Amino acid sequence: MNQKSHLIFTLYTIYGILLKVVASKGKPRGISGQYPLVQNMTVTEGGTVTMTCRVEYNDNTSLQWSNPAQQTLFFGDKKALRDNRIELMHASLSELTISMSDVTLTDEGMYTCSLFTMPVRTAKAYLTVLGVPEKPEIDGLTKPALEGDQITLTCMTQGSKPAADLRWFRNEKEVKGKQHLNLNVLLHHCYGSPQSPTQ
Ligand SMILES: *[C@@H]1O[C@H](CO)[C@@H](O)[C@H](O)[C@H]1NC(C)=O
Ligand SMILES: *[C@@H]1O[C@H](CO)[C@@H](O)[C@H](O)[C@H]1NC(C)=O
Numbered sequence: 128m129n130q131k132s133h134l135i136f137t138l139y140t141i142y143g144i145l146l147k148v149v150a151s152k153g154k155p156r157g158i159s160g161q162y163p164l165v166q167n168m169t170v171t172e173g174g175t176v177t178m179t180c181r182v183e184y185n186d187n188t189s190l191q192w193s194n195p196a197q198q199t200l201f202f203g204d205k206k207a208l209r210d211n212r213i214e215l216m217h218a219s220l221s222e223l224t225i226s227m228s229d230v231t232l233t234d235e236g237m238y239t240c241s242l243f244t245m246p247v248r249t250a251k252a253y254l255t256v257l258g259v260p261e262k263p264e265i266d267g268l269t270k271p272a273l274e275g276d277q278i279t280l281t282c283m284t285q286g287s288k289p290a291a292d293l294r295w296f297r298n299e300k301e302v303k304g305k306q307h308l309n310l311n312v313l314l315h316h317c318y319g320s321p322q323s324p325t326q
Pocket of ligand 1: 186
C-alpha cells in the first residue's frame, strides 16, 4: 500500500465507523427494534381518543391493547371487551390503533400495549381526561346592600378537571390579586347602577 491509498483506506474506515454510530442512534434499544411504542394522550370529557401502538420490526407477533383495569380491549384485530365506544381503526403487524369515543373521567389511567414476544414486551400510555366546567355562578347577590355593608360574593363552577381558573371581572376588566373585595367597589363597578345602594 502506498501512502495515498493508505490514507484513503483510513478515511473510509473512519467514515464506516461514523455511519455505524449514526445508524445505531436512530434505532430503539434492544433486539431488532421489536418493541411496542406508544404515547401519552389527553382528551376532553365526551370526546374521542385514538390510541396507537407501533412496532418498528415485527416477526409476526401479536399486539394487544388493554385498559387500566388490565382488561384486554383488542388482541390484534379481535375485539375482546364489550364496549361499543371502543373501535378498531387499524390492525397490522406493525401497528394496532383503536379509538374510544364518549370518554368519561373514569376512563383516565394507564393503558398498556403488549407485544407477545418471549418475554412479552409492554409500553404504557397514560390517558388524561379533562373535565369540562359548567357555567360559573355567582352566589351572594340576594339583595341590594347598603353603603358600608360587607358582603361576600362567591363564584363557583363544577365539573372542572383540573380545577377551574376562576377570575373576577369588573366592567370587563379583570380584578387581580385580591381574594376579598370591598362591597362598594364590586357594586359600583361590577354590577353598575341598577344595583347601586344609592338608588
Ligand atoms: C404469520 O402468522 C400467520 C398466522 O398466525 C401465518 O399464517 C403466517 O404464515 C405467518 N408468517 C410468518 C412469516 O411467519
Ligand atoms: C406519561 O405519563 C406518565 C404518567 O403521568 C408519566 O410518568 C410519563 O413520564 C409520561 N411519559 C411521557 C413520554 O410524557
